[in-house]
Amino acid sequence: MTIRFTMDKITRDGDPVLRQTAKNVPFPLSDEHAQLAKDMMTYLVISQDETKNEQYGLRPGVGLAAPQVGYSLSMAAILVPSIDPHESEDKPFFKGTIFNPIIISESVKRGALDVGEGCLSVDEDVPGFVPRANRITVRYQDENGDKKVIKLRDYPAIVFQHEIDHLHGHLYYDHIDLKAPWQVDNETKYID
Template sequence: MAEILQIIQLGDPVLRSPAQVVENVREQRIQNLIDDLITTVAQANGVGIAAPQVAESYRLFIVASRPNPRYPHAPEMAPTAMINPTILAHSTEVVKGWEGCLSIPGIRGFVPRFQAIEVEYTDRDGKFQKQELTDFVARIFQHEYDHLDGIVFLDRLESTQDIITEQEYQKRVLQQISG
């Protein structure tokens, strides 16, 4: 049975270290980690989580976009394990959007990201996947992909003026979005 894992916080050296390639996707340890990450991200109201965020230094993350209290307008998609992912190409258009991180609780940042990306990865069944992601799902992928290289969203900010607390985000930004 999948378990909820402890999410490490900013300051833990694993978050700032490059993750290692997953050699055998079908290994039981990796399959269990995928199940645990899916359970953990759902319980934490996240839309994505990378293995390094639970102190497992593997090039593996889950994209699990769905509406929840932290992201009420997120599109719905099935939780997807993306193993040894790569960004093959990206749009020239860069869009700023609000991001938070389960490893950096309490704050949000207005982060520039590519609007569209072409990616490839291995799925949990060992099958090679290639697809184009856009908008919010592309943002999630880029955020989680950064975790595999020891980068957090704060590193991508153009200015410290682009940081607000979670409380202000909920109060101001979500009110603006819902009109």
């Protein structure tokens, strides 16, 4: 497995591409876009393997959006490990690249990771809860251009929203209440 994107190739906060609205990806996929999708997924696979991760000096990730590697395109690779304790760790909850995703519905109930969020493109930790919809329905295209709909809740919903935010020029810390970053409210589900 050859890795194209290493940490030095990850676009960092401050680069204008991270604040742009990404362009839709046309289908059928060009060879360049298909390769980009493969390369982004390779980063995620290697970053989640402790031995290979160290070898390449990667920060672990569960998602990588095209703007994070310098392409203003509406696509993101997502690799969410199994969240079912009875499932094999080899069978991820979701592994794929989503193209031109749109959140078509979301719950009123909020969800947030109890430790806050991080991002491969943001080197400085910005602490605080990142409130998001706890349940979402996402419509996207797969690598063949087929339309798919997926319903998500809790951790996977947060991962998808984080990556889709990148496609609209938003970073996770845009959602943090900087005056009260760790203020708990009873309407939010905190996910560990």
